[in-house]
Structure formats: C-alpha cells, structure tokens
Amino acid sequence: MTVPLSILDLAPLVSGGTVADALRRTLDLATRAEEFGYHRYWVAEHHLTAGVASSQPAVLLGQIAAVTSRIRLGSGAVQTGYLTPLAVLEQFGLLDALYPGRFDLGLGRSAQRRSTDLAGPPPAPAPAEARVVDGLLIPKHFDFTPLMKSARAALFGKLLKQPNAEALDLDEVVDQVQTLIAGPYADGLGNEAHAVPGENADLELWVLGSSGGESARVAGARGLPFAANYHVAPAKVLEAVEAYRAAFRPSKVLSAPHVMVSADIVVAEDDETAQQLAIPYGLWVRSIRNGTGAIPYPSIGEAAAHEWTDEDRALVADRLDTHFVGSARRVAGQLETLRRVTGADELLVTTITHDHSDRVRSFELLAAEWHRA
Template structure:
C-alpha cells in the first residue's frame, strides 16, 4: 500500500512571466491536485527571489482554500526568524477560523540559520563522499554557509527584521506558538494575553529540516511530525530522519514518529519526454547555488543555449542526480525507494517546469500511477 503523496509549490515565475501569472497557476494547480487525490498542498516561503512568487504563505493559502474544499493546506515552511510567534498564530488562526480543520502549520528556522553560517565557515565539517544506500543516492553535501554569510544575505536580513531585532531561539518561538494556540498567556502579575483569532485553532504543527540538527531534534523531543528535505539537501536526509527518530518522545500529538520526505520530480508519458521537460532545472538550481537567488525558470531554448563549464556542472550535480525524472512508472519506483530507505510515512513532491501544462500533467500522471 502506497503512503500518502502531497505537493510542495513555490509558485514559480517563468522567464518572461509575472508573479501574477505564477500565483494564478498555483490556484489552478491546487484545484487539479485536489481532484487527483493528493493529501496535502503546501506552499513555501522565499524572499528576494525573482523566480519565486510564494513569499507570504498564509496569504496564499487563504486564496487556495477559497478555490478548494477538501485537500489539506500548509506552509513548507513559515520562516520563524522573520516574524513574531503572535503574528504566525494570528495568521493561521484566521485561516482556520474561515476554513476549519484544514491547515498544517509547517515551521522552519531559516531566519536563525544565517547567524550560524560564520561559525560553519570557520570550522567546516569534514568532507563526505557520495554513496548509495539500498538503492538511494546520497550525494556529497553542499554548504549554503557562504551564501548565508554574504553581504547580500545581510541586506536581506535588514529588510526582513525590525531595526535592532535578533531572531529568537527556535525553541523559544515554538514555546510561544504553542502557548498562544492553547492560551491564554499570562505574566507574573496575572495579566492575560490571547491570540484572536488563533487561540484554540485546529492546526497541525510540523517542523521542517534539512539536517540532523535542531529542527529534527526538537521535532522528535516534542513529539511533532517532521518533514525532511531530500530535494533541498539530499546529502543529509538520512541524518535528518535518524536524528528525529533518536530524539522522539511520545506526545499528545503523536504516539510514534511521523516523517514526510520531499523530492524533486518531473513526470511525462515517457522517460525521454520527461528528460527534455526537466532540462532547464539545472540552470535554475545554478542561480540558487551561486547566491544570486532563483531566477525565473528558464525556457527550454534558454537552457539549450547555455554553455556549461565543468565547474558549473559540479555545482548542481547533486540536485540533478537526485531529481526523479521519467515516466510515471520510473518516478514511482524511485519514490518507493526513497520511502523505503528513509522509512517515510508520507512523501512530498515538488515539480518545476517552464510550461504550466507540463507541470499539471506531471502531477496528474504521478497521482494516477501512485494510487493505482
């Protein structure tokens, strides 16, 4: 029996397109996803990226909820270092008040990661080699520390944070979110504060992580479901799920660990067509890996015209090698390997194509094959 299959959408802007185009395509894709039987539809939070329109998950999820009726909706993930716990609870409390019982509050700590990058650069981890674990490729790791420690990222931080503010510890953020959801919050003098809307909201909290670090460990220790990123950080996916399971303690939410693992996929009627559709992905990943931010997703013509150097190829090799591309049968087999090796209880797939019709068809073909 196949595990549930869900979608992560970045609302990609294509070359020559606009953010408005991208957001309308997201609404259309969400409707198709619901009809195809996907369990969840999550949207990302990315800032200052010319090729991604999903910068405000709660706002976008409200629009998606209005054009769907059953599929669970969520954030993959709200970046907790960029706003207060109260604002997060109020936003998702408002969504739950309007569309009760449909939302996953996925939380990430990217806002906190920037201040750790300098330490990573000073003491880089020992090099690791590519390996294959029971049929699943685990590539050499890629470090985002130089990008996170760059002057460009510092500018972004200034624009994302109030003057003089510092991202709080992740555990402190979670404490406040959980307290506001259960409410009221009180001080030593007995004064009360309530999140309205928000208190009592029927939200499922998820933590997302790309390594075996704080997110995985905190999710396990608090008995929360955990989403591990094979599509962003394929080298560390096994480390992430193992750390989560090792730290897991039963809670009122979960009696045992619950893991969702993500993957990049492109599906077409046959392997050759899928490879052709997926070709621009490498150029798009390269823009991210160089620290320039995701460019609008290239057209096949732009991709074909690009003259790759060996250094550029090496920069994106791990993401290309771990993207599942092919016919429905090919990709379903690869996803089942990912599920088996990681022990995932659910899978989360994301697809980038230049043509919206190709993207919708990719998800529909995969769902039909996956659900039999």
C-alpha cells in the same frame, strides 16, 4: 507500501511570465491537485528572488482555500526568524477560522541563533563523497556557508528583520505557538494574553529541517511531525530523519515519530519526454547556488543554449543527481525507494516546468500511478 503523497509549490515564475501568471497557475494547480487525490498542498516561503512568487504563505493559502474544499493546506515552511510567534499564529488562526480544520502550520528555522540547550550530540559531518544506501543516492554535501555569509544575504537580512530585533530560538517559537493555541498566555504576574484569532485553532503543527540539527531535535523532543528535505539538502536526509527519531518523545499529538520526506520530480508519458522537460532545472538551480537568486524558470531552448563550465556542474551536481525524472512508473519507483530507505510516513513532491500544462500533467500522471500501486 503506498503512503500519502502531497505537493509543495513555490509559485514559480517562468521566463516571459509575470507574478500574476505564477499565482494564477498556483490556484489552478491546487484545484487540480485536489481532483487528482493529493493529500496536502503546501506553499513555500521565499523572499527577494525574481523566480518565486510564494513570499507570504498565509496570504496565498487563503486564496487557495477559497478555490478548494477538501485538500489539506499548509506552509513549507514559515520562516520563523522574521515574525513573532503571535503574528504567525494570528495569520494561521484567521485561516482556520474561515476554513476550519484544513491547515498545517509548518515552521522552519531562519535567521536565528542556534540553541545550545537541546540535548543530544551534534550531527555527524555529512559524507565527503557520494554513496548509495539501499538503492538511494546520498550525494556529496553542498556547503551553503559562503551563500549565508555573502553581502547579498546580509542585505536580505536587513530588509527582512526589524533593526536590532533578535529572533527567538526555534524551540522557543514552537513553545509560544503551542502555548498561545492552548491559551491563555500568562506572564506569572496575573496578566494573560489571548491570541484572537489563533487560540484553540485546529492547526496541525509541523517542523521542517534540512539536517540532523536543531529543527530535527525540536520536532522530536516536542513529539511533532517532521518534514525532511531530500530535494534541498539530499546529502543530509538520513541524518535528519535519524536525529528526529532519536530525539522523539511521545506527546498529545503523536505516540510515535511521523516523517515526511520531499523530492523534486518531473513526470511525463515516457522517460525521453520527461528528460526534455527537465533540461531547464540545472540552470535554475545554478542561479540559486551561485548567489544571484532563483531566476524565472527558463524554457528548454534557453537552458539548452547555456554553456556549462566545470564549476557550474559542480554547483548543481547533487540536485541533478537526485532529481527524479521519467515516466510515472519510473518516478513512482524512485519515490518508493526514498520512502523505504528513509522510513517516510508521507512524501512531498515538487515539480517545475516552463509550460504549466506540463507541470499539471506531471502531477496527474504520478497521482494515477501512485494510487494504482
């Protein structure tokens, strides 16, 4: 079964490169992705890191829309703890006004308290050890809690949020966005507010999540499509899709659950070449996991020179073990396994290589193999 294949782009910086280089490469890749037949082109939102230039999805998507014509464009995902729902909708409403009917508004939790109002039991703890489910590796869970409680995280929170501001629960964010799109937003006292731009915008609303927690349940309860992160939190991907489907209620948007699942990949003409191109990936993930933040993506030589410790290897094991690397045929087969085991209706892939031409070629080879299947 062939399902739609899409791209997630972080606008990565590489060692020796600049932010301008990274953004120009994103614009080039987006135009090529449209030529290759990818269904969607999403950009991430990351802040205060030396290795990623995609910090403002709406701004970047406007630039991408100007150089493409057909491919759907979206956010993977807007971090809803740092903006009001109105601000988010005005940004994407403006995009829709300029380039109608092309945008996906992907929303994700960030810097928000967890809601206690959503029905359903808490998700089961992730397995303590790796397992294989019908051919798909579900690795040992990586605990992000120390990173989230670090002094660095506190500094980032200080810079990203207004003093004393309290972010809405994700469910409240989605409710306000949907209400503002439908318009008007009323307070029950005879006062109305209209989002301009934003009201009546032709946006496809998505919720993204990395576990079976609040994001999965909000998406399901509101009958919205859900994107689960195998590339960020592979240990919890099955928990996430199962929680979403259990919570799903039909809506005007969907009559049945609709799931997209992400994966990190590198494709080349043969397995050996792809493995060489993927050598820097572990060192890059290590920079994220050790709390220093994503570094500019290293060259193969820079990565090969790194002396790995047992602690290093433990930090990145789950991501390396679930990195799909090889020929187009090999990676397409791994993606098909991911689709089959998760029941995904769409797949979202991301690739980072030091050389831009290798990155473009990776997506080109995969698209040709995928569409041939």
